[in-house]
Amino acid sequence: MSARLISIFAPLAVGILFLLLWQGICYFWHIPPYLMPAPSDIARSLFSNIDTLGHALYSTLTVTLAALCVSVVLGVLVAFVLVQHPLIERSLMPYVVLMQVTPVVALAPLIIILVKTTLLALVVCATLIAIFPIISNTLQGLKSVDPGLEAFFRMHKASRLKTLLRLQIPSALPMFMAGLQISSGLALVGAVVAEFVAGTGGNSAGLAYEILQAGFQMDIPRMFAALFMITLTGLALYMATSSIRKLVLHNRVQH
Amino acid sequence: MSARLISIFAPLAVGILFLLLWQGICYFWHIPPYLMPAPSDIARSLFSNIDTLGHALYSTLTVTLAALCVSVVLGVLVAFVLVQHPLIERSLMPYVVLMQVTPVVALAPLIIILVKTTLLALVVCATLIAIFPIISNTLQGLKSVDPGLEAFFRMHKASRLKTLLRLQIPSALPMFMAGLQISSGLALVGAVVAEFVAGTGGNSAGLAYEILQAGFQMDIPRMFAALFMITLTGLALYMATSSIRKLVLHNRVQH
Amino acid sequence: MQETVISIQSAEKTFPNGVQGLAPITLDIHPKERIGLIGPSGCGKSTLLKLIANLHQPSSGHLTWWNKGFAEVGKENRRLSFVFQEPTLMPWSTVRKNVRLPLDLEGISPDVSAPRVQQALEIVGLAHAADRFPAQLSGGMKMRVSIARALVTRPNLLLMDEPFGALDELTRNRLDEDIATLCAKDDLTLLFVTHSLYEAAFLSTRVMVMAAHPGRIFAEYEIDPSIPRNEEFRLSDTFATICQDLSKLLIQASQSSLLAEVA
Amino acid sequence: MQETVISIQSAEKTFPNGVQGLAPITLDIHPKERIGLIGPSGCGKSTLLKLIANLHQPSSGHLTWWNKGFAEVGKENRRLSFVFQEPTLMPWSTVRKNVRLPLDLEGISPDVSAPRVQQALEIVGLAHAADRFPAQLSGGMKMRVSIARALVTRPNLLLMDEPFGALDELTRNRLDEDIATLCAKDDLTLLFVTHSLYEAAFLSTRVMVMAAHPGRIFAEYEIDPSIPRNEEFRLSDTFATICQDLSKLLIQASQSSLLAEVA
């Protein structure tokens, strides 16, 4: 078997093994589905609820991607501002940290009041959760420039903009990409958390609403089916950002 | 004024300016404290509730620090296991990502059922939120070894353990430290989120309990006082990890 | 009065860890001079070059460039190029884009820069590798890219820190001759560090012999600038004599460094 | 039959981007040989050394070390050291710890290794800088740390890739003589890349001249191993003749490379 095939099948094999084990445990110990549903229960629930869940996924995904986009644009901008001068970084970084450590669950009520549209409120919440790794990694990346090359740019009196475009951004790219990968997961978590604390039912109901309602209705297999969709989406986001990363960094050939 | 002093006062000045502006807005527009309390209202509430809030902070901090320790130990271990072979990474990394993207708010009920002690359940929830940046950054760091040095170790047939200790860990240190800094904030957020979803009142009540109760009672200044304690704690954690980072990396002299 | 290219007034460099890289030094560099710096390893040659390139700030003392501040450097007829001791290329860009970088930074359009880049690559013999990435080059090739990048701006002052150390004798000799031709043709002032006495003798109009502990100029040696630098010169008795003289000075400088270290 | 140190049977290296770094090569290296590799930049010298150090795998062909597989390398009397073309030091460790590294990897206790580290540092003249970090060293000093790190294990086969390129003539000559002494005293086989014909002539018992496009051995040149390598040899007529012969071979190799490139 080729190395490529192995590298695709190995994680699948692990997953299948895990599901079989889970199914076995549920089966042999007669664990009732409302306590811990077996994968087969979840699959059944997933298929019978696929319409509603698919719709909910679409809502959540909208918030996730919007939050990720905002995080990238805003996070990179903030990192650029911070890197302009050590004093700016010293002055403002603490407040960026403040933003990260303020639990969104606690801020959500305020955000709902300040932001009229529910969708926008959700995006704001999710962005608050997802943006920090982008800022922090981009900043670190912008600062991790090869001192020799930096000297070269300085000597040639490169303008700030050109240093940014031609030196700092390419140098920051690997760390930015690592941040993007962390953030893509957080944006999803953020969207779900936001829906939990600020979400509504109705047409724009996301996966969190499905989870909550399934929980209140004691339909635990459906709750897990919704959870499963979230994790699958997270995995897809991870692999997507992984591919982007490889694409963007493909010519960083190693010796 | 010396550069050191400036670098301490600049962020303070920004903070004071911000607070003054906030106070001014509340004062001139007559915003009632239950909508958006002025900093003076918050300070008053903070002082009159300092005992209770201090006690709550202590609870939250216990969970935060425990979760951070577990995240570091477990996260580094996982990264070590993953880096042993590309196939291991390919097989298991998707499941690490799964863990990150599964919203803890949704998992909390299960965790409460599986983990008997409330404190332990809180730590588990917070760890689930805080661990990913440690794993992901440490893994990245372990892989970002100078190819020349790696060749040297390979040529000298260094054992896996020695390569880890003498080459991979020192190479990974800067990225691990960046991860630690992200995680310390997340551990705090995680602790609060965990208290929100899994916490109970009574003696072990943390800051989330204070925020919830203040919210129910519309005692918004107290809610902000509790929030303020969280953000301050987050800042302190950030500065602490920042110092550790500088200490550990102090001899990575730049040219 | 003709302007001085570089004027160093008792500039000194002490590093944060307390090591004095360079004792106070005073030196004037005049247009069209070609100065070779030789001296034992660690005697402050790179430090001196970096002071002149404004990459280090002197701990005390003062420098001027073309009788002006560093702010004026880079404008017409005051171009400065530096070939570092290490290649310092952008690993994410091809050879061609690496060489084009200083022209891009000046805002020169790709149309104009393309032939100049091609020409610089031909001088260093790397036209065939223009589309490779630095990681795909041999050590000497990387260094030659760095040299091409310095030549592409047609500098008025060229600083080179052991540029040819990683090159074979033949490539090195050819590049030496190319540089000599460039210096003769253009209004080029040259300051270079070398470990080859022959190279110092062949290229320089003035050789500065440095010593360590602390870094300082130990001796100066003038070579008639009117002698044409070509194959004939390399085989002449004058050349042999110059080399022998330099060799003696270098031995003295090294001994002085060792004595100072022990003291 | 005496064992061969390295035996290369038509090993060839093509890089993932399609560049053939080295055409199929067959070569035996015998104990106590001192082989100098010279050739134009990019002709595959580093590639050959990396094949021998097992850092590159041959695209085709086969190598043995002391008639065995690479797994046996490192055991008693089969020690291998490599001085890379770049210093590749651990930036987070002092000079002393960098030099001690290979002994630590062998599990030798600090008590035993300390004097050996000190001795290696003295050979390269860096005892005074033992507690500095790499970033606080000059280019030549870094390279000397790398050399000390290779010597500290008392290797049986020493591979060096232009180790002295960044060093001044005097330090270089002194180290050449130290290496020659080590080779005479110990059971040391040497394979080194150099850009200095004089160094190749001074140290080698066999000089291999390489050519490029593709990388290959263009010519071999034997030098009587019984001649003592000292200052007297450097000044002898034999030495001058050897240098002239090598120079001619190198010119031919370069021309052959250029012709192959154009073709």
Next chain:
Amino acid sequence: ATPVRLLLSWFAQAEVGGFYQALAKGFYAQEGLDVHIDMGGPQVNTMQILAAGRADFVTGYDFQTLRGIQGGMPLLTVMSSFQHDLQGLMTHDNITDLAQLRNHPILISSPAHASYWGWLCKKFGYIPAQAKPYTFNLQPFFLDPEMAVQAYASSEPYEAQQRNVPVKFFPFADLGYPPYGTPVLTTHEFADKNDATTQAFVRASLLGWQDYMRDPEPGNALIRKANPRMTEGQIMFGHSAMAKANVVEGGDTKTLRRVVS
């Protein structure tokens, strides 16, 4: 004494005062029970914890119980604290009839979507888009004179009164909302195996409720201890609201209580 774990669906407050009263006055102890009361919260899923055997009794909501049984959970309601639900809608002063709220924004919490929101929609013709997220924080309501909010007779009106905001409260029970209030659940398995304990627990709890309505102080002391942020005013308001609505006595108590015990 037999250890018994009761998990509440919310934090300690007057609305669960009967259980604390039974504990404070030793009614449980007299029945030979060692009762431990755990508080819930906005995200605590009491049913699951009950089903997992981590609690013996929980307080619940009718609709949720029915859903659980539908999903195969072996749930059993063993008593009801209140004769009708205390839930209702709180509106600004100008509203006189809930039918007027059509197209008004209404703050509805996530759990409510699973119980009375559907009933409200059906009864008054509300549409799903009217529901806005309620995080148990009344700021949006105070800000928006058009807005209504789900409310518990004993809680939200108190906050409005504290801030001198004139409001109206419409209890669902008055409008025909059928369920009892604050039922206590256990599992069939527990009830079968611990019949005596279950009966004893119900007896003592009901006694606690009756006693609490007469003199709430002993129970309130325990409530304040468990939930220190609970203010005196809040507790008293809750107590009097329950008294005014006569939730403990009245309704079916006269006819049905004997059957249970």
